Amino acid sequence: MDTETAFDFRDYLHECKESGDYGTSNERGDFTRELRDKAREFLGLE
Amino acid sequence: MISALNLRDIQEPVEGDLGILKLYLQQIVGQPFLFFRESYGDELTIHLGRPEERKSPRLKNRFRGSYVVTVRGSLWTMVAAEKGMLFLSDPPKELNRAELKKLSFSELQQTPLISPDANVVWAIPFDDLSGGIALALGFSDHGRFIIRPAPHHAEESSEDGELPEIADWEIYTPLGRYLRVGPGQKWAYLPSTSSESPSTTTSRKRKRPSGRRRRQK
Numbered sequence: 001m002d003t004e005t006a007f008d009f010r011d012y013l014h015e016c017k018e019s020g021d022y023g024t025s026n027e028r029g030d031f032t033r034e035l036r037d038k039a040r041e042f043l044g045l046e
Numbered sequence: 047m048i049s050a051l052n053l054r055d056i057q058e059p060v061e062g063d064l065g066i067l068k069l070y071l072q073q074i075v076g077q078p079f080l081f082f083r084e085s086y087g088d089e090l091t092i093h094l095g096r097p098e099e100r101k102s103p104r105l106k107n108r109f110r111g112s113y114v115v116t117v118r119g120s121l122w123t124m125v126a127a128e129k130g131m132l133f134l135s136d137p138p139k140e141l142n143r144a145e146l147k148k149l150s151f152s153e154l155q156q157t158p159l160i161s162p163d164a165n166v167v168w169a170i171p172f173d174d175l176s177g178g179i180a181l182a183l184g185f186s187d188h189g190r191f192i193i194r195p196a197p198h199h200a201e202e203s204s205e206d207g208e209l210p211e212i213a214d215w216e217i218y219t220p221l222g223r224y225l226r227v228g229p230g231q232k233w234a235y236l237p238s239t240s241s242e243s244p245s246t247t248t249s250r251k252r253k254r255p256s257g258r259r260r261r262q263k
Contacts, residue, residue, distance in 0.1 A: 002240040003224055005102075007116070010086035012104050017086070042104050 001039065012042050054221055057235035064171045064179065070225055070235050071169040071181075073113075074217065079160045079185060080111045084151040090117040090135070092183075092191065094166060095220070112220040115183070120193045120214045120228075126159040127188035133159065136196075161187040171227070178214050178228045195228050 001009065016038065051069055060066075077094040085091050093111030100108055117135075124133040133154075137146055164187040174180035178195030185191070195214035214228025224238040 002238065003236070004218065004222075004238040007114070007218060007238075008100055008102050008105055010089070011083075011100075011108060011110075012102070013086040014084060015105070015108065042102065044103070 001043070005043075009039060009042050013038060053219070054223065055235075056223065056237060057233075059232050059234040061231045063233075064173070067171045067179070067225075067227070067233055068169075071171065071217075073219060074115075074166050074169050074183075077111075077113050077166050079162065079164045079166070081162075082155050082159075083110075084155065085116070088151070089119075090122060090151075090154075091115065092117075098220070114218040115181075115193075116216045116218070117193055118213055118215055118228075120195050122194070123192045124159060125190040127190070128161065129159065131159070160185050160189040160191075164189060173231075178230055179233060181215055181227070 013035075053070070053073055057066070057070070074094055078096075080093040080095070080097060083091050083093060092115040093113075094115065095112030097109040098112050100106065100110060122135045125131075126133065133149065164185040166183055167186050168182075168184040170182045171179050172182065174194050176195045176197040180195065181193045183191040193215045211229055213226045216227065217225040218238055219225070222237060222239045223235055225233070225235050227233040
């Protein structure tokens with residue numbers, strides 16, 4: 001993901017959050033897998 | 047003698063050299079203010095220039111400015127001169143917080159603290175007490191916006207080599223380049239897209255032999 005796309009991705013994540021999609025942290029307390037899934041969704045790779 | 051700086055050339059990371067950094071910042075001078083927007087991680091972004099559509103279909107109705115200043119984890123202060131108000135992202139503890147009006151991001155986005163038709167009239171980088179590089183932006187409505195690197199951010203970044211470094215502030219341009227400033231005195235002007243044409247990219251190497259600049263006391 002280039003820098004410009006990463007910038008847009010951050011905006012996309014924020015838009016998801018604004019529409020109530022806050023995500024759920026894993027047992028380690030992070031969102032790694034979910035972020036990866038969101039990135040695939042954003043890039044149209046799903 | 048007239049000289050030209052190609053704003054499509056990249057500038058590899060350098061330490062200090064704020065005079066050169068100031069030259070790169072000249073491209074936002076004269077750009078109109080569009081809006082503030084909150085991004086992921088409560089990051090404030092300032093959109094300037096002309097409204098542009100996003101490339102991603104997922105962000106179809108979310109326009110952005112042709113120039114975007116991202117504050118990342120830095121502290122910011124804004125003087126809304128016409129309203130006679132000072133806004134602080136992180137008010138000092140000495141201030142009586144009861145007297146301060148709290149403002150949410152959505153209020154900041156909805157209330158134009160900088161006039162919609164105001165232009166950037168100056169953009170000046172300066173050495174900050176944190177050891178990083180701060181940015182002062184002046185607008186034609188006499189509003190001012192100042193970004194200062196958070197001190198803890200500078201320390202974390204220099205001590206932890208495992209995590210990717212997060213800049214103190216960045217400016218995205220419509221030229222496929224972005225200005226990346228911090229942590230510390232480091233800054234660079236780099237490609238922001240992967241569609242890179244080697245024939246139009248000239249790498250400018252300028253390294254300060256003596257390392258870090260001395261911090262202000």
